[in-house]
Ligand code: HEC
């Protein structure tokens with residue numbers, strides 16, 4: 105995830121976000137004409153006070169007029185998909201569009217909902233209590249054969265849990281617990297463990313780390329230098345429990361289903377496996393994520409454009425503070441999944457799991473509009 109976040113940051117730095125606060129032009133006549141359109145065409149869903157009539161319908165009150173016009177244009181052109189809005193936007197004249205945008209922009213913003221901000225880290229910490237008996241407090245296991253989860257890469261972690269549940273891996277003792285967890289809980293516990301400090305280990309009884317190291321040349325391209333992965337979908341091996349590592353490597357030749365791994369470990373002898381494991385088990389690892397500060401780190405970047413007082417002449421940037429939470433979730437998922445045509449926001453949201461989108465959405469929904 106780290107390099108994706110970085111790439112996203114750089115692309116934003118290039119585009120930049122100058123702070124030219126050009127107030128949207130709206131005349132009293134526009135607003136009056138717009139209120140007539142709103143009464144007839146929009147009231148049922150957006151209200152005459154600009155508050156979405158149900159969760160998932162965006163608030164329009166106090167939204168920037170220029171953004172409302174741009175959004176209606178996108179529905180009209182099919183760049184945003186919504187059948188009713190496409191029909192409505194197509195029927196409006198240019199004057200009516202400008203008017204209804206001016207009308208909603210002129211309204212006092214809807215006060216922020218008082219909902220709690222969802223923290224995947226804190227949620228994950230609560231879920232992790234059910235794992236501690238085997239994987240150790242903070243994910244540093246004390247039981248030989250049971251893997252450490254501390255510092256592990258989060259996308260790999262989620263994938264691993266699914267492999268147990270779908271039978272791609274032999275069942276493990278925690279399967280009944282995992283089966284009860286929803287997607288947000290699994291992603292949350294992955295983020296929590298990813299953010300814990302892995303403990304340093306002593307050398308295992310079998311294997312020679314110095315002999316094993318050169319054999320890991322082929323592994324390092326994916327698992328990172330000294331087994332510290334920098335790719336969220338590839339596991340770190342550094343500091344992992346040695347008995348578990350041996351079992352896992354042999355598993356790729358028998359029960360675990362992963363073609364790449366099966367290929368690279370196919371010809372290793374037991375001694376070679378012990379040497380490789382002795383090397384990886386004694387390497388120092390580190391947390392893959394900084395879950396406690398994740399929301400702040402992400403929103404610092406979003407606020408370059410979305411902070412309340414930034415209005416940009418070149419981009420029609422929406423106000424997202426105090427927006428309906430469910431609508432924000434839908435909007436961010438739509439960008440991420442390529443269902444809403446805006447390449448800038450797609451690039452911004454593509455690395456985010458549902459749990460992180462939930463966190464971002466609940467955060468902005470809770471902020472005062474102005
Ligand atoms: C049948 C219900 C309905 C009606 C009627 C309706 N809307 Fe919407 N509107 C929605 C929903 C639902 C969305 C969110 C759609 C999506 O996810 O893109 C939306 C989205 C929008 C957006 C995008 C907001 C944003 O933050 O991106 C604008 C602007 C908008 N509507 C304006 C209007 C105007 C103006 C009218 C009247 C001329 C109108 N709508 C009538 C349901 C409605």
Ligand code: HEC
Nearest residue numbers: 231234235237238249250251261264265276277278281293
């Ligand atoms: C009763 C003991 C036990 C409990 C409780 C338990 N686990 Fe496990 N877990 C194991 C064992 C043993 C393995 C290794 C299975 C194998 O060899 O594939 C494992 C493997 C894993 C792996 C794969 C790690 C890797 O590096 O691929 C993940 C992820 C995991 N557990 C997550 C969890 C989570 C999340 C919880 C709590 C909700 C949990 N476990 C609770 C015993 C347990």
Ligand code: HEC
Nearest residue numbers: 263320322323326337338339349352353362364365368380
């Ligand atoms: C082309 C990339 C690639 C190479 C090269 C590679 N791996 Fe992997 N490895 C992966 C991926 C991806 C996974 C996760 C597979 C899964 O979901 O089971 C994995 C999983 C593993 C696991 C399981 C970790 C766990 O926590 O359960 C071990 C152990 C492992 N690799 C060891 C090695 C060793 C040793 C080598 C070198 C001999 C190696 N790998 C080379 C990509 C690679």
Ligand code: HEC
Nearest residue numbers: 116405406408409419420421422424432435446449452464
């Ligand atoms: C470089 C400026 C920029 C940055 C940085 C940025 N956005 Fe946006 N955002 C925009 C623009 C422009 C739009 C309108 C795009 C469109 O028309 O679909 C938008 C639209 C949105 C919307 C849709 C709002 C609505 O009413 O439909 C959400 C939600 C959103 N951004 C959230 C975020 C989050 C969360 C981040 C940080 C991860 C972020 N944005 C970073 C410029 C930016």
